[in-house]
Amino acid sequence: MSLIAAENIHKDYKTGEVTVKALKGLNFAIAPASFVSFVGPSGSGKTTLLNLIGCLDKPTEGKLTVADTDVLHLSRKQSASFRGNNIGFIFQDFNLIPVLTVYENIEYPLLMVQSAPAAERKKRVTALLDAVGMIAQKDKYPDQISGGQKQRVAVARALVTNPKLVLADEPTANLDHKTAYMVIELMKKMRDEFGTTFIFSTHDQKIVGEAEIIYVLEDGELKGKEVKGGKNNG
């Protein structure tokens, strides 16, 4: 059973008279615990696709199932709950909450989205701080740490609720190559440790090599799929 199933996915953007066909009939399936990358040049539709998978937007046409849920028919509030319970997000600009410390940023989804009890929160946050190697910085604010460290915190925040799926739209675009590589390695390590499916998009060929399944996206169409081994190459 696949975690994500996309059948003939279309997405059109209408701006006034003009309609942009951002996605033109995509079909794919992603198995649990995969480490997947969507690669393509700017404007190829990566963000659009990740937004659809992440329940932030709805396809114009087609069928999309994420974690056994037909996401097409979710209401605004249902979508929010679905995201909060099943999906972690990592952003290109890190998007940490500036008024919260590293610890509080990681705790945020447990506290404000899932309302988890205090003891569990403490256990989970400490475990993830340790896993991403940020224990020493836990009381710092986002503007006191480096970009690479911010993205590690973001990885921890995305994983703290133990989601089935983590989506990362160009997570390394704002990082230097070495740091980018380390963040991708961290994501892979987390996949190994927690069995979470990771999907990230990138246009950086050097980073792409780290993915186990690579989909090539061009002009809103899937132009290829490369499987490089790994445990789950469904």
Next chain:
Amino acid sequence: MGNLFKIAIRNLLRYKRRTLLTASLITVGVVFVLVFISVSGSFKNMMIGQITDSMMGHLQVHRKGYVASIENLPLNLNLKSSAVTRLENILNKQQEITAYSPRIKFGGMFSNFVETTNIRLNGIYPDKELKTVPLLASRIIEGKKNLEKGGIWIPELLAKGMKVKVGDTIVVVATNKDGSVNGKQFIVAGVLESATGPGGRDGYVHIDDAIEVLRMEDIEISEVAIRLRDFGKLNAFSKKMDSLLSEELNQQDKPVFELHTWEKLSPFYNIARMIDVMTFFIKLMLIAIVLISIMNVMVMAVYERIREIGTIAAIGTLPGKILNMFVIEGFCLGIAGAVIGNIVGIALILILNASKITFNFGQQQGLILQANVTPANIAAISITVIIVSIIASLQPALKASRMEPIKALRHV
């Protein structure tokens, strides 16, 4: 909930200068309203106190129709002794009344044997009168504070104009209700400081002397002034008395009495009302200040944090929680303004009181300003500010909670 407050307060502290500016604006508004309310309120109370306690009493009972022609002091509209007895029977039973004073009011001629002038006089039972209008005694600037038969208290202006002093003999001549004229010699027992308001330039004689001058066969009373234990209960008591007195009918089945509160008898009631209206508008101004300043700050806060809103919404924060986050921020700002405003306002009022600022009211000179704030005032102002803060942040907060996460995330 505690976490929402934590986030709100940290966000407020993030833009320290702006928060400080807005909070100070609200503070200034609160201070202004607080000081205005307490100063104008105490001025009003003092003014009312001067009028009611130095001549009018809190309420007055007359024979039906008397007040309509009160300027003429109509002797033919006095209460007959049987009516007075009926009235006193009722008044004696009222727990709320601390004292009442029957008066015979009449106009006459005042002569120092050289010159003659007009005078308005009250025939009183001195002990009853002094209990009903306790400030009367303090208006006696020369002479004795008790009035015996044969003595007269005359107003200051008359004493000056007619060049009479305490101890001088003068003559009062009056026309009674049948039109016959009678005169009587009095010794000036005291000189009264003038007071602002109706009756503030009247003279006083003993009621027995008034009966004698007016050649009344049986006692007739023009008015009965009433003093209540608790001035705050004036309206409730006035209603109750109204219904009690309306049951007292004459042979023609018409009511015998009419009851008026000081408000109906004194033009100063309008000044008191004006102070209330002004207070109302000043409160409205405070509401506008709070509304505009908080709305402004919150609109800016939402605009600056669109990407943050997008992030927390994407992560799965429910719209209601995002709404709360921003409303609580406005709420905290309102509370800060209200608390600081109240503290500064109270401090200012204490300083005002300590500096013993004096002012004049009509003929009364050098009254000391004694502003006081009641806990009810503080509570009302604080609650108003807080509720207005919440209302002001509601619109920006709603906007934040309804944002599409992808649009918000794309925002630069």
